[in-house]
Amino acid sequence: MTTRKSGILLHITSLPGQEGVGTLGKEAYAFVDFLEESGQKLWQILPLGPVGAGNSPYQCYSAFAGNPVLIDLELLLDEDLLSADDLETIPAFKKSKVEFDKVSAWKSSLLKKAFQHFQEKKFDHFRDEYYHFLNEHGWWLNDYALFISVRNHFGGLHWNEWDRGIKFREPEAVYDLSEKLEPQIAYEKFVQFMFFRQWHRLKRYANEKGIQIVGDVPLYVSGDSSDVWTNTDIFLLDDELNPIEVGGVPPDYFSETGQLWGNPVFDWQRLKERDYDWWMARLHFNLNMFNLVRIDHFRGLESFWSVSAEEETAINGKWVPAHGYEMLSLIKSQIGVLPFIAEDLGIITTEVDHLRERFNLPGMKVLQFAFATDATNRDLPHNYERNYVVYSGTHDNNTTLGWLNAVEGDEKELVAKYVSEEHAAKQIMEMALASVADTAILPMQDVLELDEKSRMNTPGTATGNWDWRFQWKQLKVGQKKFLKETTEKYNR
Template sequence: MIPWRPTGPRRAGVLLHPTSLPGSRRLGALGEAAFGFLDFMRRAGLRVWQMLPLGPVHEDRSPYRSLSLDAGGEHLICLHQLGDAAWWPGRPPAGMSHHRILASAAHRFIGQADADERESCRSFIERERDWLDPYCAFRVLRRRYRGLAWQQWPPVWRDGADDAVARLNRCAADELQRERVVQFLFDRQWRALHRAASTCGIALFGDVPFYPALDSVDVWRHRHLFQLDARGWPLATAGVPPDAFAPEGQAWGAPVYDWARMAEDGFAWWRARLRVQGARFDLLRLDHFRGFEAYWSIPSGAAAAHGSWQQGPAAALFDALAAEPGLPALVAEDLGTITPTVEALRRAFALPGTRVLQFAFDGNPANPHLPRNHEADAVAYTGTHDNDTLAGWWSHAPPAQRDRVASMLGLSLRSCNPQRLIEALLASPAALAILPMQDVLGLGSDARMNVPGRALGNWQWRLRRAAPIAGCADPLRAMLSASGRLQHRS
């Protein structure tokens, strides 16, 4: 694992998931808009692009509840980027879904790709086979059973994922190969974006969800690593107790880990996960870091508030990760109920923590989220994907809170506004400051990405056009320069 090094010039970055880039959802996100966004970042002086998890999503589109923790989201593949290949006829057919177009593209690739492309695809399949084949089998079976959760499949497919892969290799080889090719197409487009980012001096910052979804290939294939009954249903589920985000707590529905079983092979499952994501990103955020020290376990069928804290793997897991070569630097998302033992775990492995400006103004002058209290070893945000936008938060703040914000930042109430709040964050000692793109653009609550605990309407926000982004590059660059976060490439 590469250690975090906060020394050197302070940097600034932006939080924007690719699905929020302008363009048609039907055509995918890893195309012209993504490369154009890199150009905007270069001109603005931003050096880190943070995203949410990239996996294939369920119907609710949550990046944190994907069908696979390792696979790339097919919905992100840009159909226009396929147009340069000889095996692809050009413009995507009108009226055809993104999924059907990709299936057609994969079929054409198998029959018409040239020798170099076929060799690249073969190499990808061999390199990623450990997660790729089970995922492709999972997709084939899920389609066969019309989207039913794997626990509802016939036992011959439900039980024994590796045997199911072997059987499908005999009876559905063409379907499996098409799924493999789709993942190859994602990988090729992602690598092109990563190369372009590196050329611009921009690091890509990924996100590692703490739990997989119950209906995922990860749980189907690794049932022994989770607390499940004989049919694969959870004995206990994950969540968090009541907090500022959700007064009744949150029940996520994900199965909790059997940490004792995971420890038996040195946490191989976690090491493999981070190797896959480490090949895609330069930095990785560990979501729900406090769960590594102790996790909230909710008995099956109970409300979130009726759960209890259970011991996590703590240092044993991070000792294993520290010995794993080639992993990128890790950042702890240490929000929520943080105890001294959670803080001690983070510090023991020199992981930077997370600071959020919107949490800074409770009246406590020692609040760690106050910009003046930030440590260099921190990643500071105006807000995360779970917060309201800064403009929305400010517009809903009662007068007493606005007075407190202005006072704690040393501003007059008249001059205190979202832009001044951004300037205060950028001026902090934190080595890295991340601004959600909605805050850069000054957008209100209707641009919020997620409301924790709300089942519907999340993950939808998308820029309608690129022009607003282009127009804020110069003002943002001036703000970064004034705060000492503008890095000049040699």
């Protein structure tokens, strides 16, 4: 029986629909149907958490909570938590881009209305399911709901700027604010209840159709998050809970100063003393959420680039060993085979390769990186081994058509040896599907043959990212036919 499979990379926010942003509603179900019809077996998404400034799904207020804007309001209408009148005057949102602030303001007002109906007339209908949710998720939900409520109470300030008592989670301050903010905390719990209810229904539908969901776990968490506030001891923080060291990557071919991400780095010795409990909870949680999990910046589990929090660039950092081997050994002892994908892009050492191979995790290959040198390039398909996931591009790349339009010099000459100018983007996708790699993933932008205007993210830029959306009318009959036939042609 073949293990070869393929799928599409598309974040939930990029789905079409009337609510200004992709949701967990009917368009998500329609996308699952499209995947099934075109012979795909995987749907890869980005992290689902509540995003902070910049709207990056890799900088969330929680490693566990769901993003409220993804909740589908029509499904709340079906549950009698909203009325038809509530959805009669949907603002005139753009169809090709997410206007995050505008969408969030509109949706939050209706979610508050739904919460009011939930409390006043529908609570009994949800009672058992709701209490089960609170019991199952209380270990992270209680802290998160308090965190968001207190953050709003202090006008959106970073938790490190809150009053000293609550900043340090002194019991009296926690109790007082929990009492004072009880209505807001209850609202936040309701929102999470609805998010997870809708998510697990969608996942179940996808799985019944033979589609597995590939989730994404960033190595680091945002400094301004419930996770850091409630687990200050597992991060390298000073006596005032400011980061001592922050994460990033050193200078390389793409950046003379490296990338300074600013996320607090883990205290791996303290994690070891806690038997990696936070990481175990996080991995088990994500394996319940998704069928497969991509670990972003996997190399940081072997060693990580640690930079003083006072530095302005990532130049003056140092490599510090992590305890990834021990941590992965522990999760393996609990669940057996590890359904993880190791994001091993960039400058990877022999030690990182050994860590990935030790746990038999597939690494990643990206065809847009394949033509920068010569025929020995490790991202060219003839140099692959089977245990890889090959991408035409990722959420951090240009679209394949955009990249082809911009490529020049020696790189362009090498591209020309493999693909002709006409329909070059399709040929790149076919290279991925034809490769020996067990898994091939194509971004939806490439399936639609879109140019650089449809790029999802440009690393190193703070604005103008993450907002791309597609519309069904962009999907042509010929593109669907190509995807289905090429998938079948290469036994995916």
